[in-house]
Amino acid sequence: MKELMTGNEAVARGAWEAGVTVASAYPGTPSTEILENIAHYQEIYGEWAPNEKVALEVAIGGSIAGARSLASMKHVGLNVAADPLFTNAYTGIRGGLVIITADDPGMHSSQNEQDNRNYAKFAKIPMLEPSDSQEAKDFFIEAIKISEEFDTPVILRMTTRVCHSKGLVELGERELIPIKEYKKEINKYVATPANAKVMRVKLEERLKNLAEYSERTPLNRVEWGDKKIGIIISGVSYQYAKEVFGDKASYFKLGFSYPLPLDKIKAFASEVEELYVVEELDPFIEEQLKAAGIQCIGKEKIPLIGELNPAIIAQSLTGEIKSSIDCDMDNVVPRPPTMCSGCPHRGLFYVLGKKSRDIIITGDIGCYTLASADPLRAMDTCICMGASISAGHGVQKAFEKNNVDKKVFAVIGDSTFFHSGITGLMNIVYNKGNATTIILDNRITGMTGHQENPGTGYTLKGEKTNMIDIAKLCEGIGVKKIKTINPLNLEETAEAIEEAMDVTEPMVIIAKWPCALKRLWPEEKELYGNTRSKLYVNEDRCSGCKACIRTGCPSIAFINGKAHIDDSMCVGCAVCQQVCRFGAIQRQGGEGQ
Amino acid sequence: MTNVKNVFIVGVGGQGIILAGKVFSAGLVGAGYDVKMSEVHGMSQRGGNVTTQVRFGDKVYSPIIGKGEAHLILALEKMEALRWAEYLKPDGKIVLNDFAVPSAPILSGKAIYPENIVDSFKGKTDILIVKANDIAEELGNLKVTNMVMVGAMIKALDLSHIDWDEIIRREVKEKFIDINILALKRGMEAI
16 A cells, blocks of 8 residues: 655654664654654654653663664754764664654755764764655665664664655555563673773774675665766655656665765766766765765765755756746745744743843744844844853853953743753853843744643653643752743733843743643643733824834734734734833723633 | 656645645545655744645656746745746746735835736736635635635646545545535636
């Protein structure tokens, strides 16, 4: 039976068919749906971990226990998980272990476009690169087998287009794999220097064996066409090139792309007139070929930056540009994403933005990074998960030491705080910092499409669980000043921020209100669910001052000199009403409705 | 490969583009085509633009298309048709919902929604105009605007022979099946 599946759905299916029983991940676009789909398979224990390092360590534990296991993450997540990755390469595995990295060429939803194929070479771990959904499923199953055959973790490297595009997938049955019997193997799993020195030698032997495997595996295959052009290619680029050249070229299709099958490639190279390497992002394959003395054309022609597509490959290699219709596009206005109507972040950043002359706002990764855009512009930095608090502390100490009088506010979401904000806050407490941390507790991991986290009280599979209380956690770390506010109440928010301006010790403000798009659990409905009526603009009172427009609410438009609220979008949060000095914004049916 | 058709569905977050793509591709799979589709989402719920690309034929390789390669652009919003117009083949078609959703810079008075979009396409390409929002409103639920547009696209691509009612019954929540079937039919009649 064939089913239309995304690459992410196919990986989850592959994990199920391969008999995986342990899966852990932290959500991140474009990888999130892998675990969301694993959640549907009762035979697999699946969980959201607080971060990718934890997720990979959980999977390593599952593997050492003897179970087939996986961890999945977006590309930057593997930076967080790099520590266990490198040493797990030394220790090896017991149950098959696959690490899925979902890269984002073109940065559709990421802060960088690092090429994680480099991790395979760096950590000396074999890597498979599927080019579509069918291969995503098949390659996962192959990866588990390779992992067990060679006693190594295996990287399955996906990209946005493989993760999020759909193709037909032939479904198979689940293989029943009993857990391997547990044995205590101190020499193998305890990476002390003495043991690691032995493992280090074995690692190089394994890599040699894997290079030999790379020469013989059908995952690396030649497709002969016209021999004038030979193309060495992996991942989704293969599909693009087939589209462009069809059988007018010969292909060396790499499914197992580290270590490379250099002998087989040499033989292929000798048969074709011109040899191209077509790869997205870094010259990962090209540099290895050139180091091995194989002449090829790569990044001189193929762009180094951004995503490829068939048109780009055609233009780069043949100079062909497809014509289109001739339209005047100068008038097209951008459509940047905005915080939603009723977003609890809006009120907080509106108030914080008012103080921008006296403060630095260090930001973090989440929907709230949109506060850096017009019209709020209430953010100074965004580097990586958790950096708001630690970089904020650095800013504060630099200012203090150099007599600069500016207050620092570090702004971070609930899920990001659990991910890697806690350690930064501990650093502030320990080193007597006075940056104020604002935790935007919207009761969910919002940006990636609503995943549960340690603070929501529910698991990946929707089961009720222990809920970590952020206020108590901060108290436990040693923060003495903690305030919980409703960020939709601007007066309450302003008061807390004013108080923080003068504080000379660590302070935490918890801005707590659920994401406007969150499907509330029954107990949350009691707390947050009483729906309020929508607002409207009394045009007689509207002075056209645009104060409400400056909140950046997508429900409010400025038409003919007056504000106008779109009835179909307003959710009645009333942030606009609180900023209007003329009482022009009123509640339908009167106040209290 | 020569018989592969490329369709580019464009619009704004909240217009139901993901479901439109899902219904459309399910119909194509049922009819025996090889199908690949690609979606760009992530920021879509936050007012950004949303696109879905569908490719179908005997054998499809790439899930995405390049500039100048779309046989048909289905635009659920007018300005989005213009934004993605360069993906259309010179002899392609645009099926356009005559409906405007202003973006944030327009709402705040910093930019102006482009005028005469429909006219600007005339004479340059084959453009079919549907007042899908009006039809959906008549049917009593604005949310089925997407299915009106899918109906129009099916007609434009000459795919009416597929049992779309059956596909809708499978892909849409039960209480919305009837109105979606009706919306699709009205869309097919609209062009």
